[in-house]
Amino acid sequence: MKHTLEVDGVMLSFGQNRVLQNIYLKCESGSVTGLLGRNGCGKSSLMRIMFGEPLTEDRSVRIDNQSLLGSFRDSKDMRYLPQQHFIPKHLSLTSVLDDFGLEKDRLLENFPEFDAFPKLKVNQLSGGWQRILELYIILMSESKFVLLDEPFSHIMPLHVETIKRLIVEEKQNKGILISDHLYEHIMEVSDQVYMINNGRSFLIESAQDLHDNGYIRLR
Incomplete structure (x- = not known):
């Protein structure tokens, strides 16, 4: 069954600075x-709002x-x-995988x-x-949608390629929203790309649009 995640009506300000307005994704x-x-x-604020953090009351997530x-x-x-580490430090690798219902053999196939x-x-x-472990358990766990905020940060290029392959494979099971400043990777794995500029969101088609x-x- 196909599912749709939408967000709009987001208005977010910090003091006198209006960060988000007229957002649709x-x-x-x-x-x-x-x-x-x-x-x-x-970008990160929008993902946090979609995930339920009460940064603003002006939003519709469906x-x-x-x-x-x-x-x-x-x-x-x-x-x-999220961008910051979130797995409790005292847990073992095995217990983390068990908590998320994931098999160790599949992890070892890829890493x-x-x-x-x-x-x-x-x-x-x-x-x-x-x-890598945090990204893997979020991406591969059962869910209709996953939001990935800077998944390629602090990861060596060899493993970035593995992650990109897993993202493309796993989209058959869910919807994936991904944000990262390594825009070439985003453009490569994405079926559609939004940009936020001056508080507004819009679809882009090419690197020329980013320029x-x-x-x-x-160049």
Whole structure:
């Protein structure tokens, strides 16, 4: 069954600074939706609002035309990868996978390096490996939609390619919203891409559009 996640009516200000206004974004299962924009344009805030954080009362978030009210999000509907680490440090790799209903063998198929530290706790992993583990459990867990905020940060290029492949494969099971400043990766894996500029969201088609809106320079 195909599902649709939509957000609109978002108005967000910090003091006298209006960050978001006239925002509309749509993400569908079976596809990857990219989100780009300059630092401070409100990409992370928009994801947090979609996930239920009460940053503003001016918003409408809907799945299949059913409004999501309050701050509670059922994990069967939506999961969110924030920029900061979130897995409790005392947990082991095995317990983390068990908590999210994921098989270790599948993890090792894609990241065999984890086999070298099966009994280590999360706080014994490097920051990069913690990020890979967090991204993996959010992306691969059962849910209608996942929101990924800067999933490629602090990850070596070899593993970025694996993550991009997993994103493309996993979109068959859910809708994926992804934001990162490594825009080439976003453009490559996304079926549609929104940009936020001057508080507004709009679809872009090419790197030329990013150049025209002052996000990149084309040589």
